Amino acid sequence: EAQVTQNPRYLITVTGKKLTVTCSQNMNHEYMSWYRQDPGLGLRQIYYSMNVEVTDKGDVPEGYKVSRKEKRNFPLILESPSPNQTSLYFCASSFRLATSNTGELFFGEGSRLTVL
């Protein structure tokens, strides 16, 4: 089954304790992205990757890191989480066609993070 898998789905942590949210897709997609969703602010892009070893900042990259060592995986790293990073996080992926079209975007189920 084609899917984007995120882990963990729920996490409560404390300020300053490094954490990683994993994202894996099985559709051989080139493009992967991380979003956060907050009430009243909608979906905001954190980082994205157009292919292996190619990553770039989205709209709200501060406090986050990413890496893309393999095509299927795109982990999101919070080196020193703070309470303002409490949010619902989504990973997404799609094919990147020759015309730079996003194509259909597939989302993971989301990871709800609470930083105390």
Add this chain to the structure above:
Amino acid sequence: KQEVTQIPAALSVPEGENLVLNCSFTDSAIYNLQWFRQDPGKGLTSLLLIQSSQREQTSGRLNASLDKSSGRSTLYIAASQPGDSATYLCAAYDPYAGGTSYGKLTFGQGTILTVHP
């Protein structure tokens, strides 16, 4: 800067009604527009993707239209059912925005739809 607005923010209808959700965008230079559904606590599921060269797309009881010149897209849901209750989001893709070779996908805030029996 592209801005995507969805009206209404929330909509409650009785089962069986036909309804229209609206999505407007400020920059008409979009490459495609996508409609998503989001159930509470879940991820987004793609419903329909309309390329800029297309006027509409249909899937079952759903029909999405795109009018680039007026900066509008509509999602029409026929014979609504309680199972249609969810948040519906639209997203406009501009390949030349964002200052990168990828472009930018801009989401609306969503319309919360409730269909009651």
